[in-house]
Amino acid sequence: MNDNLIFGIRPVAEAIEAGRQIERLYIRKGADGQLMQELKDLCARHRMRYQEVPVEKLNRLTRGNHQGVVAQTAAIAYVELADILERVPDDETPLIVLFDGVTDVRNFGAIARSAECAGAHGLIAPLKNSAPVNAEAIRSSAGALAAIPVCRVGSVRNTLKALQAEGFQVVAATEKSRKLLYDADFRKPTVIVMGAEDTGISKEVLKLCDEQLAIPLIGHIESLNVSAAAAVMLFEVVRQRIGE
Numbered sequence: 001m002n003d004n005l006i007f008g009i010r011p012v013a014e015a016i017e018a019g020r021q022i023e024r025l026y027i028r029k030g031a032d033g034q035l036m037q038e039l040k041d042l043c044a045r046h047r048m049r050y051q052e053v054p055v056e057k058l059n060r061l062t063r064g065n066h067q068g069v070v071a072q073t074a075a076i077a078y079v080e081l082a083d084i085l086e087r088v089p090d091d092e093t094p095l096i097v098l099f100d101g102v103t104d105v106r107n108f109g110a111i112a113r114s115a116e117c118a119g120a121h122g123l124i125a126p127l128k129n130s131a132p133v134n135a136e137a138i139r140s141s142a143g144a145l146a147a148i149p150v151c152r153v154g155s156v157r158n159t160l161k162a163l164q165a166e167g168f169q170v171v172a173a174t175e176k177s178r179k180l181l182y183d184a185d186f187r188k189p190t191v192i193v194m195g196a197e198d199t200g201i202s203k204e205v206l207k208l209c210d211e212q213l214a215i216p217l218i219g220h221i222e223s224l225n226v227s228a229a230a231a232v233m234l235f236e237v238v239r240q241r242i243g244e
Contacts, residue, residue, distance in 0.1 A: 004073045004134065007058075007066035009035045013042055021074035023132045025050040028058055028068035039069065076133050079149045081159065084122030085166065087149065094168065094189040095237055098124040100156055100205050101196030102226060105131045109140025110227035111194060116144035118234035123150045124159060124191075160208050163191050172201050172209035173233050175223045181213040186237040194230050 004023070006015050016022065025043070027036070029052045043050055061070045088094045097115045102108055108131035112123060131137060138145045153159045160170050168189040173181075193209060195201030206212065215224060215232050224232070
């Protein structure tokens with residue numbers, strides 16, 4: 001994580017003004033002064049959220065003179081949704097994975113690895129309530145996060161509506177459905193939605209999905225880990241498309 005840290009009021013302000021992609025921004029609770037206020041005003045202008053934390057957390061992140069401010073920069077360069085769509089080769093059917101509340105970096109990385117191996121064209125994650133793409137996520141992805149485009153969006157619902165308007169079917173992976181993934185048609189442009197580790201896909205997002213598909217389970221445990229479920233979903237897509 002230290003490889004992606006910027007600390008100190010001026011260095012962090014310069015990074016924001018330069019357009020660096022900031023993953024997390026921490027400011028010491030109760031911090032004041034003119035420079036600190038200017039930084040907070042800068043954050044407001046750039047619509048950048050920050051978290052107020054005890055000084056002990058900042059001290060754990062860095063031994064440097066942080067002046068009450070530490071920023072974690074993105075370990076990868078994020079892209080826009082339009083960039084993902086434009087990069088899909090003409091002879092391939094688009095396949096995208098969207099995260100709805102996946103917060104564990106190792107799950108995020110593992111899903112990215114499966115998605116890249118399955119030939120998915122991009123990943124979409126919300127700005128809030130999502131695992132950061134940090135060094136641990138990249139390690140868990142075996143480098144896939146450096147190869148597959150990742151887009152961050154403010155609204156998952158609006159993004160799904162935009163993709164549906166582009167001709168995508170939106171498919172939810174949920175054990176609550178009676179329809180199995182083997183009964184779906186993945187030979188058309190598809191977005192696979194994977195939900196939070198504990199609660200699954202949110203009700204608001206689930207309502208927007210064109211299909212709700214379950215993976216059949218024979219054992220006694222009620223559900224798969226989200227990264228394992230994503231792999232099963234993705235490679236059913238591969239199976240169907242290879243057979244075309």
